[in-house]
Amino acid sequence: xxxxxxxxxxxxxxxxxxxxxxxxxxxxxxxxxxxxxxxxxxxxxxxxxxxxxxxxxxxxxxxxxxxxxxxxxxxxxxxxxxxxxxxxxxxxxxxxxxxxxxxxxxxxxxxxxxxxxxxxxxxxxxxxxxxxxxxxxxxxxxxxxxxxxxxxxxxxxxxxxxxxxxxxxxxxxxxxxxxxxxxxxxxxxxxxxxxxxxxxxxxxxxxxxxxxxxxxxxxxxxxxxxxxxxxxxxxxxxxxxxxxxxxxxxxxxxxxxxxxxxxxxxxxxxxxxxxxxxxxxxxxxxxxxxxxxxx
Numbered sequence: 001x002x003x004x005x006x007x008x009x010x011x012x013x014x015x016x017x018x019x020x021x022x023x024x025x026x027x028x029x030x031x032x033x034x035x036x037x038x039x040x041x042x043x044x045x046x047x048x049x050x051x052x053x054x055x056x057x058x059x060x061x062x063x064x065x066x067x068x069x070x071x072x073x074x075x076x077x078x079x080x081x082x083x084x085x086x087x088x089x090x091x092x093x094x095x096x097x098x099x100x101x102x103x104x105x106x107x108x109x110x111x112x113x114x115x116x117x118x119x120x121x122x123x124x125x126x127x128x129x130x131x132x133x134x135x136x137x138x139x140x141x142x143x144x145x146x147x148x149x150x151x152x153x154x155x156x157x158x159x160x161x162x163x164x165x166x167x168x169x170x171x172x173x174x175x176x177x178x179x180x181x182x183x184x185x186x187x188x189x190x191x192x193x194x195x196x197x198x199x200x201x202x203x204x205x206x207x208x209x210x211x212x213x214x215x216x217x218x219x220x221x222x223x224x225x226x227x228x229x230x231x232x233x234x235x236x237x238x239x240x241x242x243x244x245x246x247x248x249x250x251x252x253x254x255x256x257x258x259x260x261x262x263x264x265x266x267x268x269x270x271x272x273x274x275x276x277x278x279x280x281x282x283x284x285x286x287x288x289x290x291x292x293x294x295x
Contacts, residue, residue, distance in 0.1 A: 001036055004076050006071040009036040010048070014066050017056050067069070089279040091120030096141040098131070100224040101244045102126040106142060109290050113283055120127070120279060126225050129193060133272045139268040139280045144240055155284060158267040158291045160241040164201070165253040169233040176256040180212045187235035189226045199240035201238045203260040242267060267291070
């Protein structure tokens with residue numbers, strides 16, 4: 001039997017003065033209560049109670065253990081309560097996201113969440129490379145999908161796709177392509193990851209999906225740098241819809257090839273396996289509501 005459970009039953013017996021009364025209160029067998037006290041006596045090497053047909057009397061060792069047992073059980077219950085009660089959210093949350101999404105969309109939302117819950121301590125790690133959640137002690141990662149099969153838990157936050165977009169100045173100078181094949185004649189801004197630059201952009205024509213190899217005079221490992229180049233009129237970028245949502249709404253970027261867009265590149269909240277802490281679950285709920293709120 002778990003030692004905390006044994007101590008709890010020992011305290012109950014000492015207060016009730018009866019093995020059978022505790023068994024009835026807890027809806028367990030009297031033998032289970034007897035076993036718990038016997039386990040403690042075996043571990044302490046001392047008789048804790050003197051039993052008779054009429055009453056139970058604590059020995060000196062039993063009285064000594066009773067004081068400690070009450071304190072230990074109370075501290076254990078308090079520790080569990082601080083973790084799972086409905087009190088204020090508090091404690092650290094480590095969040096991972098891509099550079100541009102983290103800076104543009106996520107950071108203001110994390111600030112708003114902390115305003116509601118000032119006991120939260122947030123760490124935001126930005127990288128366009130997927131980090132190992134366990135090694136980096138990440139509580140929550142925001143990743144685009146479809147996601148590979150893994151032992152991680154994922155919740156859909158936002159549906160989307162990738163958009164070919166550039167500044168109005170670039171389109172005025174170079175013209176908008178009518179078909180993805182025409183991207184070969186444009187300066188395309190490529191997000192470069194170690195050993196695998198994203199130089200093949202995916203499109204769909206009817207039911208046929210296909211990729212187009214693109215090239216240009218600039219590559220960067222930081223998605224936000226690629227976006228800034230596009231805003232400066234230096235070429236076409238291929239971005240997740242939520243990364244350029246504000247720029248498109250403000251007219252800083254304009255899309256092309258929308259009829260060839262591939263959907264299903266959705267945004268997910270990804271967490272390590274196991275039961276998430278209440279503060280992390282609350283953050284996921286907050287992000288799901290905020291990201292889908294009409295502007």
